[in-house]
Amino acid sequence: MNVLGFVLAIISSLLIPGIITITKAKMSGKKGPGVFQPLFDIARLIRKGNVYSTTTSVIFQIGPIIYFASVVVALLFVPFGQYKGLLSFDADFVFFAYLLGIGKFMMIISAMDTGSGFEGMGANREALYSMLVEPIFFILMGSLALLTHYSSFYDLFVHIHYDSYLTYLIAALGVYLLLQIAMVENSRLPIDDPKTHLELTMIHEVMVLDNSGFDMGLINLATGLKFALYGGLIANFIFPVEWSLYAQIVVFIMVNLLFAVAVGLMESFRARNKLAKNPKWILMLSSISLIVFLCVIEITQKLL
Amino acid sequence: MLVAYLLLAVVTSGAVFCFRNRTATLLSISLFLVGQTVLTVYAFCHLNERDCTYFTFDSLGVILSSVLTILSFATFYHSYLYLGRQSDNKRNKSIYYAALIMLSASLNGAYFAEHLGTLWSFIEATTLCVAVLIYHDRTNHALEATWKYVFICSIGLAVALVAILCISIASSKEGVSDLNLSTIIAHAQGMDTIWIKITFILAMAGFSAKMGLFPLYAVCVDAHTVAPAPISAFISTTLMNVGFLGIYRMYCIVAQTDALPWANKVLMIAGIFSMSLAAVQLLKVKHFKRMFAFSSMEHMGIVVLALSAGGIGYYAAIFHIVLHSFAKAGLFYQIGQVCSVYHSYVIKETGNYMKLNPLGSIVVILTFISVTAIPPSGLFISEFMMFKSLFAGRHYFVAIVALFLLTIILYVIGKRLMHLLYYKGEGVATLEPVKLNNYETFSQFVLLGLIFYLGANPPVFLTDLITGATAILK
Amino acid sequence: MAFTLIILLELTLLYLAFTERVKRFIFILMVQGLLLFGIAYLHLKQVNTLEFTFIVTETILIKGLLVPIFLNRLRKKNNLERLAHSKLPSFVSILAISAAIAFGFLLSEKIHDNDLQSKFFSASIAAIITGIYFVIIHRNIFTHVIGYLIIQNGVFLLSLAVGNEFPLIVNTAILLDIFVGVLVLGIFVNRVGERFEEMHIDELAQLKD
Structure with missing residues (x-):
């Protein structure tokens, strides 16, 4: 049954980009493409061959593949209700975070490998924001570990008991933070706008400017997978493990759907931050995670 | 008695503000001055007696109130001459007199306050009254000085309120349920020194804005510079005295505890x-x-x-x-x-x-x-x-x-x-x-x-x- | 429950460091007023009509409604839109306020007093420090008023943390003073706005030797 979660996550990863696109289109009063349009795009990209610049080396060629692989492997860690993820061990959230880190690192060095000024700039920004976002994830997970005395994803989520207002607050803040981490990691609003057409203000899009064909398809697929990754974590945060399997499947899909719709709504109704404001924004998220930590200390009375 | 006096002050200042003619102004001011004198004499005759629950006619209050009475006679007289020399703006004049009456009344309220909350609220009231007086000339300098005075004093007094809350924490641990000065002083000996120290340092910093003392002295200096001369005379004396009174009351509490040498050091540095x-x-x-x-x-x-x-x-x-x-x-x-x-x-x-x-x-x-x-x-x-x-x-x-x-x-x-x-x-x-x-x-x-x-x-x-x-x- | 509201209050403090729009500042003050009502209401041991009326007046009516409306009118009149922190890079304020929150928390843990509701204490310390920090880093006097109001919110929380309460009449006097104080400050902000080109603290530095 552990595979079920993985399969559901893969399915939702394929649908999420489409749902986001539809939501955004509806919100701006347009008809919008079908749900599967992003998939068709990816399929088209994957059918095409790669074009490599002569200045690039092997790093540029393996970068996207490692990136994609790291995301897929990270997806194996996401638990599903009372079932563990396909991989699960103590302190696996650290492994999870650094797995994603490896992928991102490969993308960054492959962007550097092209020797293009624009891509270097994008890689620089992406590296900065990932670095800033890391403490948020760790403080959040560390707080949960302190709260539950366990350290693997599965145990963390299974052992959270919502028994006081404070735990509800922790859950709300945790979901909010995960949502925002997903936005930052995927380079979406308010940090970065995937629709922007000015290289000077792009972050992620400018980093992958030289990738084409199959590689580009993988990168786009990985974006959907990353959304599903965080959607799955949020779903685990929310639903109680006692529920029946079918209810959990429904809830999982609903949460992922809602997650996609929420992302679409957020992207429709808010403006993108000024670039200089981004570090401040991420720093505020870490402060919120600090508050989560303080709440946990208050509950467990660990400090005394 | 004090409530009657405060009512008199409100009525007379209201009359000055509303009628705006010479006779009514003179009459109200004289009435207020009589009330002021009567209060001081009454307080002197009823030394160390409680009045209207929240006030006590204690010695320091009587001394400062007598000073206030003498100076308020002189200040009203000089203000009359000062305003006579200035342009004939009836509205500004009436606001001036009304604010001066309210200032004297709130000063008296602060001098005789027994409850710390009352003390605080009267001192804050003096800040608000004196703002109008400092701004009397309506110049840019006056605006600057007034803004600084009101703002910094408000911040300072907010800090002083924190100090009062701290002493309340310290005293509630000793089983004191009210915030009357006499009770707190009586029970101060057993209180936690840490809280007493926090209280004193915060109160000292807060009231220093009123007293014109080291941490927040600057606003007082600016205010005295731009205020009309009779007001400078009034506020650089009675209003600074009220800051002194605030610090002195806290000092009386500290003096009962082991923190006294420490408090002395703080005062000496200031x-x-x-x-x-x-x-x-x-x-x-x-x-x-x-x-x-x-x-x-x-x-x-x-x-x-x-x-x-x-x-x-x-x-x-x-x-x-x-x-x-x-x-x-x-x-x-x-x-x-x-x-x-x-x-x-x-x-x-x-x-x-x-x-x-x-x-x-x-x-x-x-x-x-x-x-x-x-x-x-x-x-x-x-x-x-x-x-x-x-x-x-x-x-x-x-x-x-x-x-x-x-x-x-x-x-x-x-x-x-x-x-x-x-x-x-x-x-x-x-x-x-x-x-x-x-x-x-x-x-x-x-x-x-x-x-x-x-x-x-x-x-x-x-x-x-x-x-x-x-x-x-x- | 009360603690949850306190955490929300601390979140509003953080948001205050993040935002630069004057409208948001005023909105945050409103939210804080409502949160303070919730906290004070939950703190009441028995609901007594008089005290309840007082709390409603102080928090919802004054802190949550009258003062924000007044500030909003002031904002419109003086065309205040955005106030950037000019003295320090902006993320420093987030760090500082996070530090203030953490400090308040640690302090209340350290004191750990039975009479003292340490949760209230921690948030009030954070609010007071935030207010003072705000006054220090901002160069605009309108923001100074907002800083002052945050300090007052902190003091209100602290007064809840303190075991013995002020008599109602004294409380009313204090409330009246603060309210009139805000009005007076607002009037002077307006005057400064009329008299000087900008509401900048540097404009108000003519008095010196």
Whole structure:
């Protein structure tokens, strides 16, 4: 049954980009493409061959593949209700975070490998924001570990008991933070706008400017997978493990759907931050995670 | 009694504000002054009695209230003359008088407050009333000074409110359920020293904005610079006294605990810093009222030094507050006259005052003797007692530094005032003597006479009152 | 429950450091007023009509409604839109306020007093420090008023943390003072706005030797 979660996550990863696109289109009063349009795009990209610049080396060629692989492997860690993820061990959230880190690192060095000024700039920004976002994830997970005395994803989520207002607050803040981490990691609003057409203000899009064909398809697929990754974590945060399997499947899909719709709504109704404001924004998220930590200390009375 | 008095103040100030004609204003002001006098006499006759639950007629309150009464007579009189010399804007005049009445009333409320919350709210009320008075001239400078004064005082008093809440925490642990001063002082001995220390340092910082003492002194100086001269006289005395009262009340609480030596150190630092900052600023000052504002700051520094020295210093502190009030008020009233001669407070634009207004010059000389504490004046006695207590407490270094600073201040003020009196250079030589109201000068002589009289031969009731006020510290 | 509201209050403090729009500042003050009502209401041991009325007046009516409306009118009149922190890089304020929150928390843990509701204490310390910090880093006097109001909110929380309460009449006097104080400050902000080109603190630095 552990595979079920993985399969559901893969399915939702394929649908999420489409749902986001539809939501955004509806919100701006347009008809919008079908749900599967992003998939068709990816399929088209994957059918095409790669074009490599002569200045690039092997790093540029393996970068996207490692990136994609790291995301897929990270997806194996996401638990599903009372079932563990396909991989699960103590302190696996650290492994999870650094797995994603490896992928991102490969993308960054492959962007550097092209020797293009624009891509270097994008890689620089992406590296900065990932670095800033890391403490948020760790403080959040560390707080949960302190709260539950366990350290693997599965145990963390299974052992959270919502028994006081404070735990509800922790859950709300945790979901909010995960949502925002997903936005930052995927380079979406308010940090970065995937629709922007000015290289000077792009972050992620400018980093992958030289990738084409199959590689580009993988990168786009990985974006959907990353959304599903965080959607799955949020779903685990929310639903109680006692529920029946079918209810959990429904809830999982609903949460992922809602997650996609929420992302679409957020992207429709808010403006993108000024670039200089981004570090401040991420720093505020870490402060919120600090508050989560303080709440946990208050509950467990660990400090005394 | 106090509630009746406060009601009277509200009614009379309301009448002044609403009717805006000469008769009604005069009538209301006289009514208020009568009420003020009656309250002070009543308080003196009912010493140490509770009044209207939240007030007590204690000795320090009676002393400061008497000073307030005397000065409010003088201030209303000088304000009348000052506003007469100014343009005839009835609205501004009525606002001025109404605010002055409310200021005196809230000062009295603060002097007699027994409950700490009452004390706080009356002190905050004085800030709001005095804002209107400082802003009287409606100039950019007045706006700047008012804004700074109101804002910094509000922040300072918010800090003081935190201090009051801290003392409430400390006292509730001792089982004290109300915040009456007498109860807190009675139970202070067993309170947690940490809380007492936090309370004292916060209250000290907060009330320093009102007292014009070291941490937040700047706003007071600015306010005294731009306010109309009679208001400068009033606020650099009575309003600073209320800041002193706030600190003194907290000091009385601290004095019951083991934190007393620590509090003394804090006071001593604040006092020395105030004096040295005042001395440094005085060296470059160009404006008469600013100079006297810094002189007030220096005197407040002396007062807290006296308080920190203990022993006879307690007596000296209160005595000094009283005498300084009279001296500084007389000086500011006289500076108002100086301004009507030169139409400026800038030191360089004045001179030859001895010829232009001989009677006024005598006031200047006498007030000079007073504010710099030269022997025949009463302030010499109080400062002498202060140094005595400092030496007795073996604070030799502090005493020597203080003496040195006083010398600088004496030099600066002397130089500037001599310039005013005798300088015969260009600009002033052509000025004609101005006909001034002799009664105005006479009222200043009364105040000066009080300084010399009280210094040389303090009446028994005054010494009793001061001893009564400091009795709690021994 | 009360603690949850306190955490929300601390979140509003953080948001205050993040945002630069004057409208948001005012909105945050409103939210804080409502949160303070919730906290004070939950703190009441028994609901007594008089005290309840007082709390409603103080928090919802004054802190949550009258003061924000007044500030909003002031904002419109003086065309205030955005106030950047000019003295320090912006993320420093987030760090500082996070530090203030953490400090308040640690302090209350350290004191750990039975009479003292340490949770209230921690948030009030954070609010007071935030307010003072705000006054220090901002150069615009309108923001200074907002800083002052945050300090007052902190003091209100602290007064809840304190075991013995002020008598109602004294409380009313304090409330009246603060309210009139805000009005007076607002009037002077307006005057400064009329008289000077900008509401900048540097404009107000003419008085010196």
